[in-house]
Amino acid sequence: MSTGLIIAIVIVAAVVVVAAVLAAVRSRGSGPQGLKRRFGPEYERTVAQHGGDTKEAERELAERVKRHGSLHERELAPAERERYAARWTTAQERFVDSPRESVAEVDRLLAELAAARGFPAGAQYDEQVAALSVHHADHVDGYRRVHRAALAPAGGSTLGQAGTEEMRTAMIEARSLFDDLVTPSSHEPGRHRAEVGADSGGHLPWSANRSRPKES
Template sequence: MSTGLIIAIVIVAAVVVVAAVLAAARSRSSSPHGLKRRFGPEYERVVAQHGGDTKAAEQELTERVQRHGDLHERPLESAERERYAARWTTAQEHFVDSPQQSVTEIDRLLAEVAAARGFPAGAEYEDQVAALSVHHADHVDGYRRLHRVAQEPMGGASQSRAGTEEMRTAMIEARSLFDDLITPSAGGAGRHRAGVGADTGGHLPWSADRSRPKES
């Protein structure tokens, strides 16, 4: 048997093995147990959205994995991370005086950061969120809440304290996804990473209520 033929056989065998491994991985990801493990709280949210119909929910999640599972997130340069972090800080500092404007800016910032990482552009919000749910399932719902609040202006003078507090809470929840997106990860996976702002204990270092002093 010639050397060339041996090499060809080895290459074909390697391709077959790789294809089998990828098929097995996709099968595991699409199984009910695999979907629950991969999506975590997002799995329960989608099941509830489908009125408890787990088959319909699992079909939707399987389609998300098929569309976005192979997406490779582009690492951010150090300068990019610093620029995005500075923009978050600026928007956060404006919250007390202009909560709606602050929330809108954060919503825009998250869409931009996600696009920079390789997710669908912010103009394709639903597709972007679907892709984020595949790779950052633990934190994507905070982005949804922030986007919903940002899209429902409450009006300056008529704005209630409850509305302002809701926006503040939405920003706190959205911070987890922001940290996940801009924090370098040795393993490349986005889930369960400690965030840039982890030392705040989950609270933004400011108050939405003028009657309370800013936290140090």
């Protein structure tokens, strides 16, 4: 048997082994327990959305993993991270006088930031959220809340004191997803999270200190 043939056989065998391992991993991750571990609160939300039908919910979640599980998040350059952090700070400061405009800007910011990290573009909102739920399941619902608030009609419940509180809560919850997306996946992520998590005055965001802007 020639050396070339032996090498070819070894390569084919290695490919088969790797494929088998990946299939086993996907199988464990797409079973009921694997889906619960992977999606956490998103699992319960999806079950509730399907009226308690766990099989339908798990079918939907498994389909999300199939479509988006292999997505590779692109790392942001330091200058990009700083620009996004500055935009968040500006939007947060604007909330005091213009809560609706602030929420709309955060909605746009999250869509652009997710796209910059490699998720589907913001114009494909449903697919973007589905992909985010696979990789950031703990915090994706904050994005949904901000998006709903941003699209609410001008005469709806998001106006007035109750509406301002609703928008403030949406901003707080969306901050967690923003932090996840803007923080590097490696290279001292905790230290950088502290850096981008402070506003221009060095103060922690609402989500950390629970201070609240005055109602508009």
